[in-house]
Amino acid sequence: MQNESLSLFDAYDRGGFFDEMLTEDGPRPHYQKLYQNLSAMSHHEFRARTELADLTLMNQGITFTVYGDEEGTEKPFPVDLVPRIIPASEWAHLERGLGQRVRALNLFLHDVYHEAKILSDGPIPRELVVNAPNFRRNFIGANVPGDIYIHICGSDLIRDADGTYRVLEDNCRTPSGVSYMLENRLILTRVFPGLFRENSVRPIDDYPSVLLNNLRSFAPPGREEPNVVLLTPGVYNSAYFEHAFLAQQMGIELVEGRDLFVDDNMVFVKTTRGPQRVDVIYRRIDDDFLDPLVFRPESALGVPGIVNAYRSGNVVLANGIGTGVADDKAIYPFVPDMIRYYLGEEPILEQVPTYLGWRESDLQYMKDHAKELVFKATNESGGYGMLIGPQASPTEISDYLNQVMADPRNYIAQPLIALSRSPCFVEDRFEGRHIDLRPFILCGKDSVTIMPGGLTRVALRKGSYVVNSSQGGGSKDTWVLGESRNVMQQTMGSMTQRMEGGC
Amino acid sequence: MYLQIRHQTEYRYSGVCTESHNEVRVQPFDNEFQRLLEFKLQTSPAVRIYHHQEIGGTVHHFSIRAWHERLVIEASATVETLAFNPFSRVNLVNLDYDFYKTEFVKQNYAEFLVPSLYVPHLPEAYALAAPFLNPSKPAAVGLLDLNRHFHEWLSYDTDATHVQSTLPEVLEKRAGVCQDFAHLMLAACRSHGIPARYVSGYLYIGKDSSMRGEQATHAWIECLMPDGKWVGFDPTNNLLVNNHYVKIHWGLDYGDVSPTKGVYIGPKTESLSIHVGIKEIVPSEVSAPQFTPTS
Numbered sequence: 033m034q035n036e037s038l039s040l041f042d043a044y045d046r047g048g049f050f051d052e053m054l055t056e057d058g059p060r061p062h063y064q065k066l067y068q069n070l071s072a073m074s075h076h077e078f079r080a081r082t083e084l085a086d087l088t089l090m091n092q093g094i095t096f097t098v099y100g101d102e103e104g105t106e107k108p109f110p111v112d113l114v115p116r117i118i119p120a121s122e123w124a125h126l127e128r129g130l131g132q133r134v135r136a137l138n139l140f141l142h143d144v145y146h147e148a149k150i151l152s153d154g155p156i157p158r159e160l161v162v163n164a165p166n167f168r169r170n171f172i173g174a175n176v177p178g179d180i181y182i183h184i185c186g187s188d189l190i191r192d193a194d195g196t197y198r199v200l201e202d203n204c205r206t207p208s209g210v211s212y213m214l215e216n217r218l219i220l221t222r223v224f225p226g227l228f229r230e231n232s233v234r235p236i237d238d239y240p241s242v243l244l245n246n247l248r249s250f251a252p253p254g255r256e257e258p259n260v261v262l263l264t265p266g267v268y269n270s271a272y273f274e275h276a277f278l279a280q281q282m283g284i285e286l287v288e289g290r291d292l293f294v295d296d297n298m299v300f301v302k303t304t305r306g307p308q309r310v311d312v313i314y315r316r317i318d319d320d321f322l323d324p325l326v327f328r329p330e331s332a333l334g335v336p337g338i339v340n341a342y343r344s345g346n347v348v349l350a351n352g353i354g355t356g357v358a359d360d361k362a363i364y365p366f367v368p369d370m371i372r373y374y375l376g377e378e379p380i381l382e383q384v385p386t387y388l389g390w391r392e393s394d395l396q397y398m399k400d401h402a403k404e405l406v407f408k409a410t411n412e413s414g415g416y417g418m419l420i421g422p423q424a425s426p427t428e429i430s431d432y433l434n435q436v437m438a439d440p441r442n443y444i445a446q447p448l449i450a451l452s453r454s455p456c457f458v459e460d461r462f463e464g465r466h467i468d469l470r471p472f473i474l475c476g477k478d479s480v481t482i483m484p485g486g487l488t489r490v491a492l493r494k495g496s497y498v499v500n501s502s503q504g505g506g507s508k509d510t511w512v513l514g515e516s517r518n519v520m521q522q523t524m525g526s527m528t529q530r531m532e533g534g535c
Numbered sequence: 536m537y538l539q540i541r542h543q544t545e546y547r548y549s550g551v552c553t554e555s556h557n558e559v560r561v562q563p564f565d566n567e568f569q570r571l572l573e574f575k576l577q578t579s580p581a582v583r584i585y586h587h588q589e590i591g592g593t594v595h596h597f598s599i600r601a602w603h604e605r606l607v608i609e610a611s612a613t614v615e616t617l618a619f620n621p622f623s624r625v626n627l628v629n630l631d632y633d634f635y636k637t638e639f640v641k642q643n644y645a646e647f648l649v650p651s652l653y654v655p656h657l658p659e660a661y662a663l664a665a666p667f668l669n670p671s672k673p674a675a676v677g678l679l680d681l682n683r684h685f686h687e688w689l690s691y692d693t694d695a696t697h698v699q700s701t702l703p704e705v706l707e708k709r710a711g712v713c714q715d716f717a718h719l720m721l722a723a724c725r726s727h728g729i730p731a732r733y734v735s736g737y738l739y740i741g742k743d744s745s746m747r748g749e750q751a752t753h754a755w756i757e758c759l760m761p762d763g764k765w766v767g768f769d770p771t772n773n774l775l776v777n778n779h780y781v782k783i784h785w786g787l788d789y790g791d792v793s794p795t796k797g798v799y800i801g802p803k804t805e806s807l808s809i810h811v812g813i814k815e816i817v818p819s820e821v822s823a824p825q826f827t828p829t830s
Contacts, residue, residue: 151642159645169646170791172590294556294598297585324798325556325596336556336798340596343587 039071040078040462041455047464050195050452052116062119062513065230070114075460078113081223082457085113088219093273110506111216112456113223116467116488117231123484123512126189126197126471129381131480132371134185134473137204137358139374141181145172145354155369160390163441164363165411166205166356168319170326174343176352177250178477183350184243184314185473186210186487190384191452198382198449200468202367203413204359205351206316209487209507210472211274214239214281216509217485232514234484239472240281242483243314246476250348251311258311261285261301263292265317265333275316289317294337299347312348313338319353361410361444362388384449389440398436398445402429405445406497407436415500422448451497454508456490466491468499469510484512536618536778537572537821538739541812542610542752544795552606552801555599560735560784561610561752561794562586562593569781572821573613578606591791592784608795613821614781616739621775624766625675632670632677634761635728644759647730651787654721659706663688664723674729674761678768679775685720686773698789713754713771714789720756720770721788730759734767735792737781739813751809752794757785781813 046054053059059067070078089111118126143150144161145168151158161167186207188200217236221228244260251258264275266288279286285301292301292310300307315322321331323339341347357363365386368379387394387405398405402421409417419432436443453464471486488508489499499505542561565571576584576595580603586595599606634640641648650656667681668674688709695710702722705715717733724731738753755769755776767776784792 158642162646163649169787170589170591173588293554293600295600296583296598297596325558325796329798336554337596337598340558340585340587344585 040073040075040457040460041067041071042461044455044462045464047453049450049464049466050191050193051464052191052452052454052467053114054455062117066115066117066227069227069230070455070462078457079460082113085111085219085223088222089215092215109212110492111212111219112465112490112492112506112508113220114455114457114462115220115227115509115511116454116469117511117513120513120515122197125380127482127484129197129199129379130187130471130473130482132375132377132380133187133199133202133367134182134475134480136367136370136374137185137202138180138182138475140370141352141355141358142179143374144357145174150370150373153373155373156363156366157390160360160362160366160441161357164357164360165442166319166354166360168354168357171343171354174353175345177252177345177348180250180475180477181352181355182358183246183250183352183475185475186470187473189381189469189471190449193450195452196382198384199367200384200449201361201364202359203470204355205318207470207472208271208274208316209470209489210239210483211277212507213472213483213485213487213510215277216487216507220509231511233511234514236483236485239474239483240278242474242481243278244282244284246474246481247312247314247348247350249477250350252345252348255309255311259301259308260312260314261287261292261310263287263289263313263315263317263335265289265321269316271316278314284314289332289334292335292338294335294341297337297341297344297346299335299338299341310347312350314350319356322349322353356411361386361408362390362441364444384446387445389436389443389445394445395436395440398443399433402433402445404447406448407432407443407445410442410444415498418498420448420497421445448497451491451499454488454490456492456506456508458494463494465494466497466499467508485510536616536739537816537818538614538616538737538781539814539816539820540610540612540614540737540781541810542612542737542794543810544608545806545808546606546804547806547808548604548606548799548801548803549805550802551602551604552799553600553602555603555606555797555799555801557597557599557606557608557795557797559595559597559608559610559795560592560792561608561612562595562783563612563614563736564592564782566782568617568619568778570615570617571612572615574610575612576608576610578608580606589784591786606799612781613816615821616778616781618778621766621777624764625679625760625775626673626762627676629673630670631761632668632672632674634674640728640730640759644730646787647732647759648725648728650722650725652790653702653788654718654725655702656726657702657706657722658726660702660719660722661726664727668723668727668729674758675766678724678729678758681720681723682768682770682775683773685716685723685770689716689719689770691716691771713769716770717754717756718788720768724756724758732757732765732785733788733792734782734785735789735794736783737811737813738769738772739779739781739815741779741815751811752783753780754789754792755780 053063182204186203247260248258262279299310320327322334325336326339371379405421407419451466454467455462456465472483474481488510490506491499492506580601582597584597667677690710692710705711721731757765757767786792
C-alpha cells in the first residue's frame, strides 16, 4: 500500500471536523508554506526527524508523571512535529480576550475577599462562592500587592466545529505546561530549522525573563534586590521537571518546603552562606499543602508560618492564596458576568454552554441528557473525574450520575464540543487529531503579557477528546505569526539561530 | 461588670523543642456588648508577637526558634461587659419562622447552613430537633426549647470526649463538654435551615458552682434570628447569652477558633495545662486608660 512517491497528506481525512490546516480547497493561507514543505517530505524523512526529536527529548529528560500508571513515575511527553499555526489577526483577538478575562478574574478575587459587591449586587449567587471548596474564608480582608492574585494564568481554549475559539476553563492556581511550550520550540528549531526561515514565527523565549521581572516587581517595599525562589512539592510531583526547568531558566533557587523557614514573621532560605531572606515565592504547591499551621496540619511539604508572613506582606506568593475559587468549574459560567460587572465590557471570547448541578433545572437536564453531555467534577483538574457521555457505557453513566446526585454542586456538564483537529504524524502518514490550546498569561502590577503561543495539546489516541498530559496526551509547537516579515531570531537556551524572514 | 481574665496555656515537652510556630485566638472582642479595656499577650520563651484581623476575630501569631522544653502563652484582659436583658433581644410572640425559608437567608448566610469540618450533616441531629424547630411557634421559642432539650439530653462529662471527638461519637455516648454541646446544636440548627455559628469565649461563673465552663475557655453558638441579629445560645448551661459571657472569636466550628494551635519540631508533648481565671473587679481597679482626661 505504501508508496514512496505519495505525499504524507494522501488519504488525509478531515473527518467532518474543523481542521486547523486543511479545508476542502487545500491548506489555509497561513499554513501554505508549511503544507508545501511537508508535502514534499517522504515518510522516511519525517520519521527521521521524529526520531531526532525523540532523542532530544530523551536527552533533555523532558517527562511528565502519569498518576495511577504502574510502569514508573516518569514518561516522556510526546511531541508531534507538525506545528500549529495561528495567524496574527486571530492572535490579536485571543490576546484581547484573554487579557480582558484575567483582569476580570483578578478583580473578582479582590472583590470576593473584600466587599463582595458582585455577590450582593446579584450577578453571581453568593452561595456558590462562599461554599466553594477553594474559597478561603479566613482570607477575607487580607491584602495582596497590587491587588493581583493571579500572576500566572493558563486558560484552556478550544475551537469548535466552525473554528470559533472558546474558553473551556481557566487555571488560576498552579497552571503547568509552559516548559513544554518552550521545549517544543527548541525541538522544532533543531529539527526543522528551515521552516522558521520561511514563516515569521513570533519568539516566546523571553517567557522566563518576563515572569522573573514580574515576580520581582511584586517584592515587599524596600527590598532593592528581591530574592525570588521557586517552591516545589518535590520530585514526585507530576510537574517536577517543569519546576526544575523554570528555576534554571530564571536563574533562581529551586526549593522544597524543608529548605525554607519562618523567623520573626519573615521567610528565609537555608544556604551554604547562611539564611537569606526570601521576598517572592513562585509556589507550585497547592494552598492546602502550603502551611501546616494554617491549612492541612499533616502536610510535610509546606513551611509552617509562611501564610502569616504572606498575610503580613513580608513575602509574596505567586499565585496568591484562594485563587481556586476563580477557576472552580461551577463559577466558570459566570465569568462573562464578571467581565460585564467589573469592566463594563462585553466578553470578547466565547465560552462553552454549561449546566450546573447546583441549579435544579440544570440537574434535571443533566440526568435526562447524560448520553450527550460531558460531565466534570468542579474542582478536579488534569482530566480526572470526567465522564464523556457519548463514549460511556450505560453502567458508567448510571454510576457517574449516582455520584452527581450525592453532591450536585460539585458537578457540571457541557455539550460535547467537536474539537478542532490538526494533522499529526501517525505511523507513516498524517492523521487528524483533536487539539486544544493553553496560552500563558502573566500579570504584572499594571500590565498583562500573553506569550505569543502556548501549549497546543493533542489527544493522541484516535477519536479521543482528552488532551490532558496526565491522560496520555501529547503536544505541538504553537506558532503565532508576526504581522510583518522582518528578520527575527529564535533563541532557546544556549542555542541561537538567526533566520531571515520573507524570501 | 468589670472582668479581669487571666488565661495561661503551658506546653511541656519530654525534651528539647527546636522550632515552634503558633496561632492564638484569645483576644476578646470590643463591641456593643463588651468593651475591651486592656489586653496583653506574652510568651516564654519571649518572642515578638504579630497579629491580624480575621473575619471571626483577632489572631496573634509567633515563631520560636530558641530551643525550649516548655512553652507558656499568657493572655490577660480586662473587659467591661454591659448589662442587658437577653430576652429583650428575642421575639417570643409573633410567628416568624418562615424567614428561614427565604432565598435571602439561603444566599446571604449560605456558609452557616452547610456542614463544616466538625459539624457533619447528621439525620439524627435533625430528628432530635424536629419537635422544636418548626413554623408553629416563634423561632426564638423553638431555639430556647432546643437549648434546654440538649442541656438535658447530653450529660456534661469532661472524660467522655476529647478535642478530636466526632459528633457521631458524642451522639452515641450522649455525653460531652461545651464544644460537643455547641457542635450538636449547630448540626441541628443548620439541618433545619437556621444559620448558626460557633463562638469561643469565657464564662464568668462567680460563686455559682452549678455552671460549667470556667476551667478553660467556653463555647456556645449564635443563631441568626428572623430580625437579622445573631443571638447567643449556650446549650451547656441552658442559658441565653448575657453579660457573664465574654466573646473571643466566632467561626463555622471549633476548627476556626481554637484558642491555641501550633506546629513544632521536637519530642512529643508531655503535658498541656490550661488555666483560666476570671474575677470581677471594681472600676477603680481598672488600669486601662479609659479615664484619660481630654485636653
